[in-house]
Amino acid sequence: MLEDLKNSIDFFIRNKTKFSRKNFVEKDEKKLLYNYLENLYTYDILEQCIKKMPADSAKILDIGSKNWFYAKGEYHFFKSFNKNICLNGVELDAHRLYSNFYSRYETAKFYIKKLKNTNYISGNLLSIKNTYNYIIWFLPFVTIEPLRYWGLPEKYFMPEKLLSHAISVLKDGGQMLIVNQGHKEALAQKQLLEDLNIKYTEKGIVKSTFLEYKNDRYAFVIKK
Numbered sequence: 372m373l374e375d376l377k378n379s380i381d382f383f384i385r386n387k388t389k390f391s392r393k394n395f396v397e398k399d400e401k402k403l404l405y406n407y408l409e410n411l412y413t414y415d416i417l418e419q420c421i422k423k424m425p426a427d428s429a430k431i432l433d434i435g436s437k438n439w440f441y442a443k444g445e446y447h448f449f450k451s452f453n454k455n456i457c458l459n460g461v462e463l464d465a466h467r468l469y470s471n472f473y474s475r476y477e478t479a480k481f482y483i484k485k486l487k488n489t490n491y492i493s494g495n496l497l498s499i500k501n502t503y504n505y506i507i508w509f510l511p512f513v514t515i516e517p518l519r520y521w522g523l524p525e526k527y528f529m530p531e532k533l534l535s536h537a538i539s540v541l542k543d544g545g546q547m548l549i550v551n552q553g554h555k556e557a558l559a560q561k562q563l564l565e566d567l568n569i570k571y572t573e574k575g576i577v578k579s580t581f582l583e584y585k586n587d588r589y590a591f592v593i594k595k
């Protein structure tokens with residue numbers, strides 16, 4: 372209870388003050404190289420899971436983008452088979468500060484700088500009203516412990532409501548990819564999909580030669 376009170380107060384303060392240094396630029400060569408691999412990883416996972424439906428235009432939503440270090444991978448994947456794309460990323464906790472005093476919001480601005488029609492939205496998925504051809508959701512909170520650990524108030528733990536909302540903003544004929552980390556979260560995700568009566572394809576463990584994460588990652592694809 373005390374932990375939740377602390378998380379709620381911190382969350383309130385950072386969203387009120389929106390304090391951050393401005394104009395983040397990553398200059399560390401090692402971090403830039405790692406980020407390059409993260410984006411290749413993202414591209415590869417999308418390539419393995421999303422069926423390409425070439426079109427003149429496509430709208431894509433990334434949910435829970437954090438600082439959107441993987442935006443380039445998403446952008447180049449969808450641009451590879453659509454003439455024009457609009458890529459939006461929504462993040463509830465956009466004003467969280469890193470130890471370098473740049474917020475996720477300022478950091479995300481760096482990662483999406485050269486990507487046309489790409490927007491980082493500071494807000495709750497539940498306030499998204501536009502509809503999308505593709506929705507990408509890496510590592511949603513499907514159990515409460517990671518959300519607490521992440522420092523979010525417990526009132527934001529609402530996996531069923533968020534998943535229902537995500538489905539409601541997916542266009543007919545659209546595809547949604549959900550990636551979970553660890554077997555426990557994958558089981559919780561599967562249960563959630565079943566409880567909500569959502570048809571899905573289970574891809575099982577997804578891997579890429581570009582990068583290996585500590586926990587196995589599991590993918591689910593939903594076609595509407």
Ligand SMILES: C[S@@+](CC[C@H](N)C(=O)[O-])C[C@H]1O[C@@H](n2cnc3c(N)ncnc32)[C@H](O)[C@@H]1O
Binds near residue numbers: 436461464
């Ligand atoms: C485990 S992190 C995953 C971050 C990122 N997608 C990745 O792969 O590294 C989950 C993210 O979802 C965000 N989030 C949680 N609830 C949300 C909501 N209702 N709307 C938007 N973002 C949310 C959290 O703040 C957090 O940044």
